[in-house]
Amino acid sequence: MSGLRILVPVKRVIDYAVKPRVNRTQTAVETSSVKHSMNPFDELSIEEAVRLRERKIPVESITAISAGPPKAQDILRTAMAMGADKGIHVAVDEQDALEPLGVAKLLAKVVQGEKSNLVILGKQSIDDDAGQTGQMLAGLLGWAQATQASKVSVEGDSVTVVREVDGGVETLRAALPMVVTTDLRLNEPRYASLPNIMKAKKKPLEKKKLADYGLELGARLKTVRVTEPPPRKGGVKVDDVDGMIGKLKELGAL
Amino acid sequence: MATSCRFAASLRRASLNARAPTRPRRFQPAAVHVRWTGSTSATSEPHQPDDKETVKGAPAPAKAITFTSDTYPDIQREPGFSKLTQEHVEHFRELLGTESAVVDGVSKDASEDIEPFNSDWMRKYRGHAKLVLKPQSTEEVSQILKFCNDNKLAVVPQGGNTGLVGGSVPVFDEIVINLQKMDKIRSFDEVSGILVADAGVILEVADNFLAEKNHIFPLDLGAKGSCQIGGNVATNAGGLRLLRYGSLHGNVLGIEAVLPDGTILDDLSTLRKNNTGYDLKQLFIGGEGTIGIITGISILTPQRSPAINVAYFGLASYEKTQQAFREAKGQLSEILSAFELMDGNSQHIVNKVTGKKMPLEGDHPFYCLIETSGSNTDHDSEKLQAFLEHVMENDIVEDGVLAQDQTQIQELWSFREGISECLGHWGGVYKYDLSLPIAQMYDLVNDVRDRLTKAKLIGDDDSYPALDVIGYGHMGDANLHLNIPVRRYDKKVEKELEPYVYEWVQSRKGSISAEHGLGIAKKAYIGYSKSDSMIKLMKQIKGLYDPNGIMNPYKYM
Ligand SMILES: Cc1cc2nc3c(=O)[nH]c(=O)nc-3n(C[C@H](O)[C@H](O)[C@H](O)COP(=O)(O)OP(=O)(O)OC[C@H]3O[C@@H](n4cnc5c(N)ncnc54)[C@H](O)[C@@H]3O)c2cc1C
Numbered sequence: 145m146s147g148l149r150i151l152v153p154v155k156r157v158i159d160y161a162v163k164p165r166v167n168r169t170q171t172a173v174e175t176s177s178v179k180h181s182m183n184p185f186d187e188l189s190i191e192e193a194v195r196l197r198e199r200k201i202p203v204e205s206i207t208a209i210s211a212g213p214p215k216a217q218d219i220l221r222t223a224m225a226m227g228a229d230k231g232i233h234v235a236v237d238e239q240d241a242l243e244p245l246g247v248a249k250l251l252a253k254v255v256q257g258e259k260s261n262l263v264i265l266g267k268q269s270i271d272d273d274a275g276q277t278g279q280m281l282a283g284l285l286g287w288a289q290a291t292q293a294s295k296v297s298v299e300g301d302s303v304t305v306v307r308e309v310d311g312g313v314e315t316l317r318a319a320l321p322m323v324v325t326t327d328l329r330l331n332e333p334r335y336a337s338l339p340n341i342m343k344a345k346k347k348p349l350e351k352k353k354l355a356d357y358g359l360e361l362g363a364r365l366k367t368v369r370v371t372e373p374p375p376r377k378g379g380v381k382v383d384d385v386d387g388m389i390g391k392l393k394e395l396g397a398l
Numbered sequence: 399m400a401t402s403c404r405f406a407a408s409l410r411r412a413s414l415n416a417r418a419p420t421r422p423r424r425f426q427p428a429a430v431h432v433r434w435t436g437s438t439s440a441t442s443e444p445h446q447p448d449d450k451e452t453v454k455g456a457p458a459p460a461k462a463i464t465f466t467s468d469t470y471p472d473i474q475r476e477p478g479f480s481k482l483t484q485e486h487v488e489h490f491r492e493l494l495g496t497e498s499a500v501v502d503g504v505s506k507d508a509s510e511d512i513e514p515f516n517s518d519w520m521r522k523y524r525g526h527a528k529l530v531l532k533p534q535s536t537e538e539v540s541q542i543l544k545f546c547n548d549n550k551l552a553v554v555p556q557g558g559n560t561g562l563v564g565g566s567v568p569v570f571d572e573i574v575i576n577l578q579k580m581d582k583i584r585s586f587d588e589v590s591g592i593l594v595a596d597a598g599v600i601l602e603v604a605d606n607f608l609a610e611k612n613h614i615f616p617l618d619l620g621a622k623g624s625c626q627i628g629g630n631v632a633t634n635a636g637g638l639r640l641l642r643y644g645s646l647h648g649n650v651l652g653i654e655a656v657l658p659d660g661t662i663l664d665d666l667s668t669l670r671k672n673n674t675g676y677d678l679k680q681l682f683i684g685g686e687g688t689i690g691i692i693t694g695i696s697i698l699t700p701q702r703s704p705a706i707n708v709a710y711f712g713l714a715s716y717e718k719t720q721q722a723f724r725e726a727k728g729q730l731s732e733i734l735s736a737f738e739l740m741d742g743n744s745q746h747i748v749n750k751v752t753g754k755k756m757p758l759e760g761d762h763p764f765y766c767l768i769e770t771s772g773s774n775t776d777h778d779s780e781k782l783q784a785f786l787e788h789v790m791e792n793d794i795v796e797d798g799v800l801a802q803d804q805t806q807i808q809e810l811w812s813f814r815e816g817i818s819e820c821l822g823h824w825g826g827v828y829k830y831d832l833s834l835p836i837a838q839m840y841d842l843v844n845d846v847r848d849r850l851t852k853a854k855l856i857g858d859d860d861s862y863p864a865l866d867v868i869g870y871g872h873m874g875d876a877n878l879h880l881n882i883p884v885r886r887y888d889k890k891v892e893k894e895l896e897p898y899v900y901e902w903v904q905s906r907k908g909s910i911s912a913e914h915g916l917g918i919a920k921k922a923y924i925g926y927s928k929s930d931s932m933i934k935l936m937k938q939i940k941g942l943y944d945p946n947g948i949m950n951p952y953k954y955m
Contacts, residue, residue, distance in 0.1 A: 161804030177704055181803030223804050335757055335799035335806060338709075338790050341783075383498040 147204035148298065148320075150193045151260035152228060153251060154186040154210050154370050156219045157271040166370050173271070173370060175238070182219045185266025187226075187333040188326040192296055193264055194227030195331060201298050207258055211236045211250060217349065225336035231349040234357075241379035244272075246361035248280035253357040255285060261321040262303070267292050278325035288318035292327040448794040463517045463524040464887070466569045466918065473952050475570045480550045482528055482571060490531055493541055498610060499579065502532035515574045518567045519621075521826060522887065523566030523918060527554070532820050536654060536662055536693040542575060543691065544660030552948045555687035557629025558600065560621035562829055563917025565686045566629070569952045577628050580693060583607055588769045592668045594696040595630025614702040614796040616643035620815040628692045634684030636913035638815075641874035642735040642771065643700055646683050653679040654694035656943045668696050670845075681939060686915050687950040689943040703735070705778045708807045709786060711760030716840040719764050721794050723836075724872055726768055729785040733778050736769035738814045741843065744870045747822030747883070748813050751820035757810055758797050766873070767814050768793075817870055819927035823884040824865055828891065830899055831871075833909035839878045842902055843869035846880060846895065853894050863888035877912040900926040918953045 158164055159179040167174045190208065197203040208223035210216040211234040220231035234250065236242060242250065255263060269273035282289035290305035294313070297304045301320040306313050308327065311362040336344075354361060382388040409713060467473065480486075487504045494500055503512045508528075517524040533539045546553050552572040559566045559576075577598035584594040591613050595604060602622040605615040617630055619637035629635075631653070634646050643649065652667035665679050682692055713719050723737055749756050758765075760788045772778040782800075789795045792944065801807040821827045849869040850856045856864045864884045871879040880899065884891060900910050905924040911920050911927070924933060936955055940947075 159804045161808070179704075179706075179804060184803075184805075332755065335710075336802055337758070338711075338786050338798040338800065340793070341800060342787060342790065383496050 147202035244276035503528035523564035557626035563919040565917030652696035733772040739873035833912040
């Protein structure tokens, strides 16, 4: 085996510290003038790819790819500042956002083009929370997959993945090529340092369209309605213990 | 699922507070390695390392804090003040009605309930109060004060009790009048951005309220989760946004306050312009509760900036930080909203106490945090990028990072805002909050470190009282925080520090208290920053408003 050719898909999502708001027409979440950043699970993927290289495992290339509006390029620059060698931006309008299957089909094509032998994806993106892309991609490619990795080690072309499961951990091993999806405890992503941000500006960023991959991906699903959870009922303050007991009695809790 | 996933993501790193859209700063004990607690509780409770070396733990036994009357044996209880009696307490109970409005240590032993009101955030000052009152309205405050004035009962106005000069706790048996029950937002005008609120509203609550309306409180500080806006005004707090939004002397448009004789001073103006006579409200801004109790304020709040960026640098010398500041002002101009300085030692301490990874690899003698706030992300990013490239390429900074998302913004801020809290980890801190000419600001830290080293008071093991000498602060405002974290308060350390520090500051025409105020800590030293004739005029004002001297006695001047 010559070396790892890692593909890392990254997605631009509403920053997870921002409270999303449903739009007036209840068709989607408000995205305009809301802070966006990289899907946190994808940060883990990039970080892991870079760490594999830092661990002196032969990594030939780390390619970050994002399908989305022009702003997705910011996320690709971040990925490159964190250590990816190049970026691929596939232009997709916001209103035509891809479904997991569409993304998986696109990634399968990119894998062929880039001759990738390891794809590290986030286990889900925090906007749709579908959690399907990695699995579908593995299916389309006919590759082994290990989802929700909390530890990844590579030796030759054998990949060992530890995953947290209910009540314990599970250790899986498979041979490359392979799909891995990342979970929270895998690593702690680094900050983008200024020198690396500057270097990232000079790294190649390819601009593509779906048509370049011979793909035309229509929507299969229709969003019927998006609603906010019911507002939390306000609490009451009681003055003292007697007040609390009184209130609890009133509510029938005592 | 979106929510739970977001939550889980937050667990991975430090923490976040979903309520406030920009830079909410809470240090929640979220992940295992996050060692200190939310500012809300930690700032109001004395804290001491527990046996697991975490900052949180149970509050230190109050007994461990020395009584101010013992630390300052020269201060004598004013003999003209009456002693509290059962009848007084009965009067207040009747006046305030609800049980919880009166914490009564006169007719029974309530020392445990009263202790949090008696001792300060730094565990440095402790009073002997036997009574705490929590009025719910301006009218109640008026009646309390009138009664106290008539009966010569001394009082201490108290907000969130986060003040750093011992002003918020009694010295002897003064009655604590705590404003926590006056916590209503009265009005907000979305067109003018003018907020009117009770004095007891917690700063963070006010800011969250304003965030919903796309506005921002023009003041921000590490204690935001506990301190009250009335307390902020009473101390004329400066904080992290002063560079951008200016001081409370400009932003506060009106004040409602109660004078000792019960007079309600209704100057709750919501006008930006009002030239009709002496601007009396200014006396209450920074008055530290010595002439009256603030019960309501009206304040001009700016539009909240949707685009926030934070960068954090490592620099080779103090000269470089000054250069970086000059460049930041020049190139970022109107979007620069904070320029904070932290020395290397301060960052190591945050790292040591919280277990958080340092934002930068490698060691740097100085660090700076820059925040920009603007209305247009693309415009700001372009400016910031150009600035960052400039300071990197010209070797002004050695290394740096740029926050890529909200969580990183908070993490970087926690390395500035966490300093105060982390310094208290070993037992105590001597804190000096000074205004100095920027060029000489850090010389003082070096001089003090040399001095304590020479006196053999600094060291790594328990036999030395002091751990280190640390400098950080609001560089943008030429405001240095000189801090000496100690294992125990020690007169020997104090002797080396004072009046040395004050003389040092005076000789550079600085101020011995840039933002924390005078309280009891700086009372004796006011002469280093104010002339005799100024002090005389101040005393005349005090005598005019508070002829019986019942308001926050033994402090200020
Ligand atoms: C972690 C931390 C960080 C801080 N950072 C900063 C900072 O960056 N900049 C800065 O300027 N300060 C800072 N401070 C100190 C600052 O002065 C206080 O945090 C805050 O302004 C005081 O508000 P409070 O409600 O806690 O007032 P308290 O501590 O309760 O009272 C402070 C003084 O004001 C008087 N007072 C309080 N309420 C009233 C009222 N309603 N009417 C009349 N008098 C009143 C009290 O008698 C006392 O003299 C910090 C403190 C902490 C603990």
